[in-house]
Amino acid sequence: MPQQLSPKERSLFSTVVRSYEDKQYKKGIKAAEQILRKNPKHGDTLAMKALILNSQGKTDEAFALAKVALQCDMKSHVCWHVYGLLYRAVKNFEEAIKAYKFALRLEPDSVQIQRDLALLQIQMRDYQGYLTSRKAMLAARSTFRQNWTALAVAHHLSGDLAEAEQVLTTYEETLKQPPPRNDLENSEAVMYKNSLIAEQGDIQKALDHLESAGKHNLDRLAVLELRAEYLAKLGRNEEAVKAYRALLDRNSEHKAYYDGLVEVMDISSTDLEVRKAIYDEYAEKFPRCDAARRLPLDFLEGNAFREVADKYIHRMLDKGVPSTFANLKHLYADSSKKEILPSVVQQYIDSKKSETSDEPKRSGDTSKGNSSAFYFLAQHYNYYLSRDLDKAMEFIEKAIELEPESVDFHMTKARIWKHYGNTQKASEVMEQARELDVRDRHINTKAAKYQLRNNESEKALKTLGMFTRAETVGGPLADLHDMQCMWFMTEDGESYARKGNFGLALKRFTSIFNIFDVWQEDQFDFHSFSLRKGQIRAYIDMIRWEDSLRDHPFFSRAALSAIDVYIKIHDKPLTNGANGSAETEDDAAERKKAAKKAKKEAQKAEREAAAKKSDPNKPQKETEADLKKKDDDPEGLKLAATTEPMTDAMKFLAPLLQCSPKSIDAQIAGFEVLVRRKKYILALRCLLAAAAIDAEHPKVHEHIVRFKQAVDTDAESINPTSAEIIKSEFTLLPASKSLAEYNDEYLSKHKSSASSILSALRVRKLLDPASSLDKDVVGVLALPELTLETAMSALELLKSWKSPEVESFQSSAAAKWPKANLFQSSA
Structure with a gap:
């Protein structure tokens, strides 16, 4: 039974709660201990003390004290709520939800517990549970608009679009007077409701709603775009033409507006002259518009293409636009266009003047146009569809001769050397480009990337250190981790993997894995923030993006690289738990040196921690920073010394297979891991998926044979049921051969x-x-x-x-x- 406190102690308990909320942890602990001296088994006070201890970084002590609090008072909603908060702090959301539900049974009217439970339910994608919680919250506070919007979101995410729309409609009917036009929350709610109507497929209703409720919406661009889209879908082409023209008047560079306009004008795909006339109209109307001049090149052919390409390229080269080739290279998918574009540029060089451009060249200065033309041809011959590296080098040298201070030209020269296969020369040339503009972060990044490709890890870190914060504890590497600079961690990890330093390689890849975990956890704050600010459409987009978070190329690349390292460790275990394969005496010496360095750093960190006076009121952010300094495996020795590399590889493989099932590289990696773990049915599933993507892939062929051999070798140890499944499903290998x-x-x-x-x-x-x-x-x-x-x-x-x-x-x-x-x- 809960102990009753005297009025003085109740006042002290209120002080404990306020101190926790104000982050006055020392004061809160002192007040709690005053209560506990007279009431040592007061569960609520013990729970609040545990919560404060957790905020000070004493997680283990906090959990132990919270369990004592529950033993003292199992029927206290405060104790269960605190227990849930502790689990939430360590990201154990399943246990936190259980604790919140216990607390809610004891205190059904607690708004705070109900809200915390709802936030965890949406975080865990328990849509039905979230829907139940939101209904309860709405019943408790039906005048609060956020509760209506949240319930609509709950219905939407659980798949009931009609009910989500009805919830918003019901709220609108409860309003005694319409909200003011400058009400941002109402404006977003109107657009969200419109998206619900459209998502149900009732386009006419969506258009009617847009033109009535959304007539004066604050998001004018969204209203115009949706109106044009709805009119087009309804076949009201004349009105749709006007709508798309209004959009083009706002932004003549947006390709989707041109596509929409051409579609609603019912222009045949073979009537190229009429289609081109539309773009010519806007090119004349907006003289500085690039899209109206560039987009016709996508559909024109033959002489018409050559004529327009000639005018466009002359215009861009006269201006010296560096991105000209990048803007045109996807046209190379058409072989005829791939031949025409460089010939037009060559004619430009040969003419020494611009005869077809509407804009005159700079008076007396032809070097800018010529250097841009040489740059275009260098990129053309460096491109994989038209590669001739010797010609590319010849043209880039000509461009550099005209403009020796151009960073872009030197960058392309470095790229050519990379394609030659000379990573050292590529790194040197990219460093020359960086020195031309030492204040440019982009070229600094490129130089560091090429140094990493040349396995110059320390040099690359020094290069990037020019743009990191000098005051960051741990130097440039720590700052790059704080900024979640994943390209660096990926390239650095791959560099260490190439050098055989598997410890540091896994350290970098694990850092990327952890960053994606952080991204997934960071959405937690937005569940309440987005409702509070009324940004519902963006919130729905975020939820959907988070659901497919790990199909991001950064994660896929890091995961595949980490799996490859674990496979190498499994196939050739590392000796003494050190980095790299112990093949030479030099490797052993390097490992001993790294281990000695790691030991010294650990001892130094311990001395600093002992010398530093602990502050009980220190913010949580500082505590996390201190923990980062105390890295107990700075060289990745423990990661590389794993005794179960294939089990560790599953941490990377599981989300890869779940989020990227159509990636043949993911399925191949899955087979490699699972066949080594002797999980033959799962390995077969990966093999079948890979064969469905590309049956003639070299690795698929190789794995078919390996799988057959592995199954035959382990035939006696395979479960009979599993053997039958394998026999019926494994049809990739002809039985007659x-x-x-x-x-x-x-x-x-x-x-x-x-x-x-x-x-x-x-x-x-x-x-x-x-x-x-x-x-x-x-x-x-x-x-x-x-x-x-x-x-x-x-x-x-x-x-x-x-x-x-x-x-x-x-x-x-x-x-x-x-x-x-x-x-x-x-x-």
Whole structure:
């Protein structure tokens, strides 16, 4: 039973609560202890003390005290509420929800508990539970607009659009007078209701609502865009034409407006002259408009395309616009346009003047136009669809000769060297570009990225340190982590992985994994903030974005790289839990050096912590900063020393497979991990998914054979039910053919593809380890379509076989790619 407090102690308890809310933790602890001296088993006071301890960073002590509080008073809603708050603080939302529900049973009328429960339910996507909570909150405070809007959102997210619309309509009917026009919350609610109507498919009703309730809406652009869209869907083309023209008058650079206008004007896709006339009209109306001149190039062909391209390119080159090629390169998907564009630029260079441009060239200055033309051609020959690196280098040198101080020109030169396969030279040239403008963050970032590609991690960190905050504890690396600079962590991790420093590689990839966790957790504050500010449409968009958060390319790339590292650790375990594979004495020395450095840093951090006086009222933010300083694994030694690498890899693999099921790389990585864990049914699922995406992919072919071998080898240990499932589902391998025949058939079918040949050779080696296939691998160098990346894969294959042909392959590859530094003997 709860103990009753005297009036003086009740006053002290109020002081405890206020002190917690005002972050006066020392004062709150003092007041709580005064109460507990006379009432040592007062559950509410114990709970509040636990909450304060948790805010001071004493999480374990707080949980222990909260459990004592519950033992003292199991029927106190305060104790259960605090218990839920503690679980919420450590991101254990499931347990927090259970605690909140207990608290709510004891105190059904508590608005605070109900709100905290609702926020966790939407965070966990428990839409039915969220709907129940929001109905209860609305019943308690039916005059509060946020509760009506939140209930509509709950119905919307649970899939009941009609009920969501009805909730908003019901609230509108309760208003005695319409809200003022400048009411932002009402304006957003009107647009949200309109989106609900449209999402149900009743376009006419949505248009009627837009033209009545949304007539004076504060989001004028959204109203105009939706009106044009609705009119187009309803087939009211004359009105839709006027609507799209009104939008183009507001923004003549928006491509979607042109597309909408052309569509509602019922212009045939073959009537190119009429379509072009629309763009010409706006080009004349808005002389500085780029879109009206650029977009016709998407659909024009032949001489008409050449004529418009000539005018457009001359105009852009005269102005010296650096992004001209970037704006046109997607036209290269059409082979005829790919031939016309560089010829137009070459004619511009040959003419030495602009004869077709409506705008005159700069008086007496032709160098700007010529340098821009050379720059365009350099990019053209550097582009993968029209690559000729020698010509690209020739033109970029000409451009640099005319404008030696151009950062863009030097950046492209560095990119050409990268495509040559010379990462060292590319890094050097990009550094020269950076030195031309040391105050430009973009070129600073590019220089650091190229240094990382050249495995110069320390140099890259120093480069980025020029733009990080000098006062950040931990230096540039800590600041880059604080800023969630994922491109750096990805590139740095891949650099360390290439060097065999698996500890630091995993450290970087884990940091990216944690950032995505932070992004998922950060949405928690927006569940209440968005309702409070009335930004409902943006809130719905955020919820949907968060649901597919981990299909982001940054996560996919980091996850695949981390899985690859774990696979290498599994296949060749690291000795002594150190970074890299212990093959040489130098590696061992490096590991000892890194471990010694890590030990010194840990001892230094402990000394600093002991010397520093602890402040009980210190804000939580400072406590987190201190924890970041006390990194108990700065070199990633513990990560690399894992005894269960495949289990650790699942942390990255599970969200990858869930959010990127159509990625063949994800399915291949899934197979690699699961087949090593002997989870054959799950591995088969990944294999079937990969085959559905691309049945002829080299890795798919290789995995079909590996799966068959693995299942046959472990046939006795596989559960009979699982064996039956595998037998019925695994139909990728023809029953009438042996593995060798199946492999030979694949090889003959893809004898011109280097990657497919390498895959078939791996399978041959797998089927017959004694076979000598080294010469066959070297033979792929003769293939005309062989890429630099595939050649590197062939070299790695020879190294894995410890082939005597490694040096021969390197010398032959170096002759084929003389400017690459990837085939040096030390590689």
